[in-house]
Amino acid sequence: MAFALRRRGSSKFERAADGSMTLIEHIRELRDRLFRASIGIVVGFGLGIWLARPVRSLLQEPYCQLDGSVVDGKCQFTQLGPADVLLLDLKIALWVGLIIAAPVWLYQLWAFIAPGxxxxxxxxxxxxxxxxxxxxxxxxxxxxxxxxxxxxxxxxxxxxxxxxxxxxxxxxxxxxxxxxxxxxxxxxxxxxxxxxxxxxxxxxxxxxxxxxxxxxxxxxxxxxxxxxxxxxxxxxxxxxxxxxxxxxxxxxxxxxxxxRGREIYAGLDDDEVSPLDTEPEPVTAGGRVDASEPITGPEPVAAPQPIERRYDDMT
Incomplete structure (x- = not known):
């Protein structure tokens, strides 16, 4: 009971860090964090649609400052397809939405991998x-x-x-x-x-x-x-x-x-030979080895008794 109460009071971060969270719980946590990150990106995409035109005007500014790009007081661009500008604004809105929602989806990604x-x-x-x-x-x-x-x-x-x-x-x-x-x-x-x-x-x-x-x-x-x-x-x-x-x-x-750099080979160049200790070590005589005691023979094995003599009257 005390163990159950302790686990109930632990946060998901602590349970994921100490390995007490099961695989199914990990999968559910990943699902929840992906859902929250998706909600943040959708909200950011909505704000990006509102900011798409100002961002596009900012990106057009380098060309609009050139001589000959302004006709009748307006910066002129060419559109090849009828929906090119619409698709371009949606693309810009998606990038802007990802940037705006970056704190949300980065936090969800970090909260999932940080316990490991x-x-x-x-x-x-x-x-x-x-x-x-x-x-x-x-x-x-x-x-x-x-x-x-x-x-x-x-x-x-x-x-x-x-x-x-x-x-x-x-x-x-x-x-x-x-x-x-x-x-x-x-x-x-x-x-x-x-x-x-x-x-x-x-x-x-x-x-x-x-x-x-x-x-x-x-x-x-x-x-x-x-x-x-x-x-x-x-x-x-x-x-x-x-x-x-x-x-x-x-x-x-x-x-x-x-x-770092204080190792024994740190001061050597790549083509320099490392120092070797060539002084021979003296060889001493080994210690006396005593003779082992003789091994006694095995004890005799008693012959098995008949089956009717192995049990008493109770068994």
Whole structure:
């Protein structure tokens, strides 16, 4: 009875953490959390429909600031299909709804997986989550700035004999893809820190890779930036390099805090032979082994009695 009362007073988090929750209860909890996350996304989608037009106007702003894009006081785009703008607004509303409902569905996801993590692992997850959103937002702002500068080159290279009225869905997809790529690229330092915190890579080793990292950053920036001018490529590459070196600095502080790098082979180069102890150890004589006592023979086995003599009168 006391055990039942104790379990009844325990929360779902405690029961899932100590393993007392059954499989059916886990499945029911997953169903409930998926339902709550879906409700949050539906509510966010409703708000996204209301915000779809202002968000679309914000995404159109880089093109509308160019010369020749405004006709009769209005920024002109082309619509190929009769329902293209409607479908585009629904797509924007879904993305906006996911962003608005992110605290809800992220909490439901975290509440389901957190009981399976240790306390220090949950602490690291809080830190990484708190850093992921600002880094993604910084990448999105930089992408919007690069697109604003890059469109001027891309539209101007067509010449005066080509009309620059852009198709609305392809233009919005171009801007959103740039924002997504830049935002994901800014999450790279978190991956570096995660590898260091779990003990796979040390800060000293990551510092030794700085030439390769800088080359990869400039190569990635040259591929994803929309213009061949060095301005956008350099802006993205410098930001990624700065974030990488900041992550390396945090990793080296973490290594110093944990005492890494003090092993016996820490001060050796990769091509240096580790020190070996070649001094022979003296061999001493073994101790005297006494003779074992003789083994006695087995005792004789009594012959079995007849069946009628094994039991008394009561049995």
């Amino acid at each position: 993590l240790h306390r220090h692992e949950r602490k690291y997850a809080y830190i990484f989550t708190a850093l992921a959103a600002p880094l993604f937002a910084a990448g999105a702002v930089l992408a919007f700035f690069v697109v604003s500068k890059g469109l001027e080159f891309l539209v101007g290279i067509a010449g005066e004999d080509v009309a620059n009225t852009l198709e609305i869905t392809r233009y919005i997809s171009f801007v959103t893809n740039m924002i997504l790529m830049f935002g994901v690229a800014f999450e790279f330092p978190l991956i570096v820190l995660m590898l260091n915190f779990v003990g796979l890579v040390s800060g000293r080793k990551m510092l030794g890779w700085w030439r390769i990292a800088v080359f990869i950053f400039f190569l990635f920036a040259a591929i994803v930036t929309p213009t061949p001018d060095p301005f956008g490529m350099t802006a993205l590459a410098i930001c990624l390099c700065a974030l990488y070196f900041a992550a390396v600095g945090v990793a080296m502080l973490n290594d110093r805090r944990r005492g």
